[in-house]
Amino acid sequence: MKTAYDFSFNSIDGGKLNLSDYKGKTLVITNVASRCGFTNQYEGLQSIWDEYKEKNVVVIGVSSNDFNQELNSKEEVKKFCEVNFGINFPMTDITKVKGKDAHPFYQWVNQTHGSKPKWNFYKILINKDGQVEDTFSSFTKPDSKKFRGAIEKIL
Template sequence: MRSLKLLILIILLYSPVNANMKNAFDFKFNSIDSEEISLSKYKGKTILIVNVASKCGFTNQYKGLQTLWDEYKNKDFVVIGVSSNDFNQELQNKEDVKKFCEVNFGINFPMTDITNVKGENAHPFFKWANVTTGFKPKWNFYKILINKSGQIEDTFGSLTKPNSTKLISAIEKIL
């Protein structure tokens, strides 16, 4: 079994999906507004990427994510919400997600269209994160902290709230 996992890891490392992907800035997402979110736009900034969902027990973390965005956006910090239905807790379409986020939480940080974050159909960014660090979201509101060089600095599970000392300290350390 261990040999099989090692073989899969080696194949993923050299697969076309990841062959040219050296850091987070190599990836693009489709935005909730039908535009492109190119992470290269954020070179030199600290990025917090969070897989989010509207019908989750952790959905109230949107409020804390918006507070982080408001507090640090002028300090070269970006929050990106990656809407996902991989855990069957997202609304039906991106229009409903956008309206829900704006009306209930005043969200104005960048958000993606509904995106796969786990499994075979995961977005290439999440495949890269898994190959690079072994990280893969086990639930909604998992957080990936990207440093100014585009590397994964740290990861946090759903239980780590946006206003937690642990997360804020990690962000401030690399701003």
């Protein structure tokens, strides 16, 4: 049976971002976009990263233009995130997250959990066994009690 750790993404920094590098850790994987009304959630994601990385929680931003709100290149996205939000958690190159051409990770989440992004900043919580623990809509802020409680529950 596949787990999240079987997948990899193209990194925003070049090269591969292998989820297997985070085996045994809790993952927060969020599709992100720079020109979205929810873009301020980058602050909350960075806060989760800062607070929980010592507890083996890894935040990963999956840059996507599937909702037509991302910048034109990974270089622009990286600069935007660093300058405006001080982002230093791992991020991917611009990636498809919905439809028949969705990245295999997102196809797997849909097949195993019946869930797919309906908009930007859709959060997928992966437990230490590499399985989908829960998913959260764009309206659930990363720094909300609900989201933090879900992370705490599986630590």
